[in-house]
Amino acid sequence: MDVPGLCLFFGVIVPSLAVVSFFGGFAWKAIGWARSPVPFHIPITCGQQRSLPWIRSNRLDNPHTPMGAALRVALAVLLFRPLLRNTMTEIYAGPKLTYAPSRWLWLFAVMFHWSMLVIVLRHLRLFVEPVPAWVLTLQRFDRFFEVGHPVIHASTVLFVLGLGLLLLRRLSSPQLRYISILNDYFPLFLLLGIGATGTLLRHYSNSDAAAIKEFVMGLVTLSPLAVSGIPALFYVHLFLVSVLLAYFPWSKLMHMPGVLMSPTLNLANNSRAVRHVNPWNPPVGVHSYAEYEDEFRGRMIEAGLPVDKL
Amino acid sequence: MADGAKVAGGLMVFVALACAPIWLVLARRSTASQPEIELPVGQKRCVESAEFMRQRHAALLVDWRDAVVREGLNRYVASDGREFRISLTGTCLGCHTQASAFCDRCHAYIGVSPECWSCHVRPSENP
Structure with missing residues (x-):
């Protein structure tokens, strides 16, 4: 390991600590949530509950089977359906109060998240040798428009645009600005910084991508090496990504595993069919009717009361 | 909790x-270092320095x-x-006579496929 000082710090030490914080914190949080008791059965119900056979129930928005609940979670993760329920309340002259669906959050979130997924998968070309064929295929779709040189990826545009619009949305609505805190702005600016440095690296720095890949592969093989020809901007990009990884488990970004672990989303609404036991209930001594009858059968028969078993 | 196994399994799959x-x-036991490229025999210097060419040949x-x-400028x-x-054909490919021995190696390494050969004839060993 012969990496000079600053390179070693920004290229090896910081990313390594960030990865440790990411996986360690991720597991720490997820295990903590898994250990938390769920005292009540609390699925969100947004449709007709399953009841009598001739009343049609809403299987997706009020699922009564684990499969239905899984489908609801999958659609929330893939299509962000819950964001479509975002309602905007406005007062007009009159005064007149209106409620209308506001779908901007859904649109900007879809733009940002899906392009981020594509960007992360595209980066595998720098982490795997030889480059997997499916990454090249994904890249080809992303370069569909063949605009600019190097070709501008559609995901780059959607990523920066989506983030910018999410930030603008947060800033332009007085109500939203009022409830926004550092923890809301920081990830937006951080991701915008990552997007900006990444875009600059690809389109303006004339960097030697082969040198960058050799350096990254050094990290992947856990034997970091000094590679010449890497611009300082690369270390800025890497540092911001490291900050994102390190910050991730301790922030609102943990909605990534959290959405899968929300009892409001992943429980089936079957509380009338299946008893939900509060895990912290003390053991309750019960005396079932069968036991009751066993105890008093003789006297019940004497008194002329009906019994199940003679 | 009953979901403990699911969470542990999910975490393991994620990691x-x-x-x-x-x-x-690890499985491929490769060092994954930069590919060797075959430089033209008998030539000392490209159009610009090697460092310039590595970083800016595309530009x-x-x-x-x-x-x-x-x-309309050709000097x-x-x-x-x-x-x-x-x-490209006269100057660059005059020395770099095989794409597979030169261009393709780094391009495959970093997963790029420039559109040069959609117009220009690709220099290859099987003309």
């Missing part, structure tokens, strides 16, 4: 997938395209004063 590049490189080729196609004066005819 395994996120670290996939490490497992792949240079785009500048050349713009110069010759859009502005390029290098930083050391030598003059070159602006021509």
Whole structure:
């Protein structure tokens, strides 16, 4: 390991600590949530509950089977359906109060998240040798428009645009600005910084991508090496990504595993069919009717009361 | 909790997938260093220095395209004063006679596929 000082710090030490914080914190949080008791059965119900056979129930928005609940979670993760329920309340002259669906959050979130997924998968070309064929295929779709040189990826545009619009949305609505805190702005600016440095690296720095890949592969093989020809901007990009990884488990970004672990989303609404036991209930001594009858059968028969078993 | 197994399983799958590049490189036992490229025999210096060419050949080729196609200029004066005819086929490929021995190696390594050969004839060992 012969990496000079600053390179070693920004290229090896910081990313390594960030990865440790990411996986360690991720597991720490997820295990903590898994250990938390769920005292009540609390699925969100947004449709007709399953009841009598001739009343049609809403299987997706009020699922009564684990499969239905899984489908609801999958659609929330893939299509962000819950964001479509975002309602905007406005007062007009009159005064007149209106409620209308506001779908901007859904649109900007879809733009940002899906392009981020594509960007992360595209980066595998720098982490795997030889480059997997499916990454090249994904890249080809992303370069569909063949605009600019190097070709501008559609995901780059959607990523920066989506983030910018999410930030603008947060800033332009007085109500939203009022409830926004550092923890809301920081990830937006951080991701915008990552997007900006990444875009600059690809389109303006004339960097030697082969040198960058050799350096990254050094990290992947856990034997970091000094590679010449890497611009300082690369270390800025890497540092911001490291900050994102390190910050991730301790922030609102943990909605990534959290959405899968929300009892409001992943429980089936079957509380009338299946008893939900509060895990912290003390053991309750019960005396079932069968036991009751066993105890008093003789006297019940004497008194002329009906019994199940003679 | 009853969901403990699911959460533990999910975490393990997540870590395994996120670290996939490490497992792949371990499985292939490759050092994954930069590919060797075959330089033209008998030539000392490209149009510009090797460092310049490594970092900026793509930008240079785009500048050349713009110069010759859009502005009608076909002379390029290098930083050391030598003059070159602006021509991918005539100048570049005159020395680099095989794409598979030169261009393709780094391009495959970093997963890029420039559109050069959609117009120009690709220099290959089987003409």
